[in-house]
Amino acid sequence: MVSKHMIRTLMIETPTVPGNLGKVATAIGLVGADIGEVETVKVGPTYTMRNITVQVETEEQLNEIITAIEGLEEGIKLHTVSDEVLSAHEGGKIAMKSKMPIKSLAELRRVYTPGVADVCSLIEREPDKAEIYTTINNSVAIVTDGTAILGLGNIGPVAGMPVMEGKAALFDQLAGISGVPILLDTTDPEEIIRTVKNIAPGFGGILLEDIGSPHCFEVEDCLKEELNIPVMHDDQHGTAVVTLAAAISACKSAGIDLKEAKVGQIGLGAAGVAICRMFMAYGVQAVYGTDKSEMAMNRLKEYGGQTSSNIEELMETCDIVIATTGVPGLIKKEFVRSGQVILALSNPRPEIEPEVALEAGAAYAADGRSVNNVLGFPGIFRGALNAKSKVVNHEMLVAAAEAIASCTKHGDLVPDPLQPEVHEKVAEEVERVARRVYVGV
Ligand SMILES: NC(=O)c1ccc[n+]([C@@H]2O[C@H](COP(=O)([O-])OP(=O)(O)OC[C@H]3O[C@@H](n4cnc5c(N)ncnc54)[C@H](O)[C@@H]3O)[C@@H](O)[C@H]2O)c1
Ligand SMILES: O=C(O)C[C@H](O)C(=O)O
Ligand SMILES: [Mg+2]
Structure with a gap:
């Protein structure tokens, strides 16, 4: 299965006869698309109008859905196809507002x-x-x-x-x-x-x-x-924090010691180098990195990291594999070893789909939508600002990673990013460490 990052909303009218919604859902499913929300917009005397959100991989797949629904007879009609992601961006997403009324x-x-x-x-x-x-x-x-x-x-x-x-x-x-x-x-x-x-x-x-x-x-x-x-x-440290949190949680669930695990990083750019540095500073003994650029490999060596000559070798030898190359599909199914933890973090598309990695035998797999620095940066800055810290340092980042891991349910790699308690916990721990180190509280 591949990640479907195109989201479209179809407004569909179906005569009010049992089974018609099922026919629409089947038509969408047979094309290989995913259904998101289904919202009833209007219930008429003889028909129902619904907005059905679909997630597709390509324009062609969307066109196949349109053809399939238009081919359904019995009065089923497709009225509009809209791009709600684009609509949500109309006029931009933020504004600078006054906190004070100025009415007199x-x-x-x-x-x-x-x-x-x-x-x-x-x-x-x-x-x-x-x-x-x-x-x-x-x-x-x-x-x-x-x-x-x-x-x-x-x-x-x-x-x-x-x-x-x-x-x-x-x-x-x-x-x-x-x-x-x-x-x-x-x-x-x-x-x-x-x-x-x-x-x-x-x-x-x-x-x-x-x-x-x-x-x-x-x-x-x-x-x-x-x-x-x-x-x-x-992209360096926010990502490293969340990746460390995911690795801590995976090792806890699997009953293994992260510090004894062999960690492999594919892609040694901003995110990759910071992830290696974070894992090494955390005490992981064996951290290996690989990159197509010699300069990037040398940079890791300067930071005290070890290198693998290619992806195949790294996949062959490491227990936890992280990828931040920006190259979708770079990790082939046949590279995955049974029981591995695979974090393919590139956005908008990962190096391997989590479902594919799991099918190939990985024990845990996630992509950059869930293992995402949104879990880190808000709470890290809240904590730093609350403590009036002049820096964001390694101790504060480790505190953030441990806070995220502590909010993660057994068997999951990371918590829900919209859970306010996660960010509160990250902020609290970062503030505590920042005060201890810099303010002496
Ligand atoms: N999930 C998250 O929270 C998160 C956070 C930051 C970055 N990312 C993702 O990570 C990716 C990289 O971001 P970055 O800021 O580190 O970019 P970057 O450009 O600094 O680094 C990318 C690195 O990958 C290497 N690379 C590219 N193709 C390769 C290949 N075929 N084999 C080996 N190495 C290869 C490049 O040489 C480079 O060193 C992006 O897709 C980004 O979306 C995800
Ligand atoms: O913004 C994101 O989704 C994560 C990250 O900052 C990235 O560059 O991919
Ligand atoms: Mg980014």
Whole structure:
């Protein structure tokens, strides 16, 4: 089975005769598509109108469904086919809103000029007061140069904006943080660093997102060094946190010691190198990486990692295999060994579908939709901001991974990302560790 990432909604009328909905469902199923939600829109005297959401792999498969439904006689009619994903993006997904009503001149003078001048002067005299009287401390810049948008590659920052808006929406809903997308019209590391440093006064933290390797390493290292607010490249450390959490949970369910397991990483870009570093620092003895780029392999060696010469060798020898190459279908079914844990994390399509890996004998398998850094970044920043931490460090990341694992049900690899308690737990643990290390509480 392959992942079906095209989602369309079909409005279908069926005469109110038992079995008609079943005929529609069978027609969709026979084409190999999945049915999502079924919503009854209208019940007429002799007919029912429903919106049926289908998940398909290609345009051709969608056309096959349309032909199959149009071929059903007995008064079954397909009225419209709509793209709800596209509709959900109309006008964008986020907005900057005022928290204050400004309905009278008195309110205007309080919120804006002349009243605001006193607040400005206060902050000028006592800069720490900005924490109380501005939104700076609860705002995080989501910065991209568009060079590694999901697994779509270097498609530019504007094409990457829907991802950045998505991250901002998640920051708001899962952690109460104002995420502000910042699109950079440069891919030059020095210019990125300079620009981020220049905008940093307006933010309590910086989330670097979908900045490609190798320049992402230099950009992050330098910003961490030079800024005194938390900086984290999500594709590196957010991903490493969630991957470690999934591995902890898989090993717990399988009754094996993660530190004794052999871990293999395919793809040593931003995500892959950070995952290797995280597992090594966590105490896993045998971490192997492979990449088609010699430079990427050398980078892992510089960090103290070991390399495998190719994917086949790595699959042959490792108990836990993680892939972040951006290449769908890269892991062949025949490479999978019985009892392996396979985390094929590339979005929007994985290196191997979890169902295929499980059929081939894997004990646990997941893709990048479930093992996703959405489980990490909101709570990590909430915790760091609450603790007034100046950094996001390894101890805080491990605390986040362990928090996610502690919220995972036995037999699952990760929890439901929409469960508020998961993000609360991550934030709590990150804050606790940040305070212990930096504030001495
Ligand atoms: N699930 C998640 O939360 C999550 C988070 C971050 C990234 N990702 C996914 O991981 C993928 C990579 O992201 P990234 O930011 O690390 O990108 P990147 O460009 O920094 O790294 C990709 C690496 O894969 C290597 N590679 C490509 N094809 C290969 C092949 N055939 N064999 C071996 N190596 C190969 C490249 O040389 C490169 O080093 C993307 O698809 C992204 O969606 C998922
Ligand atoms: O945004 C995601 O879905 C995860 C991740 O940041 C990615 O780049 O794939
Ligand atoms: Mg990303």
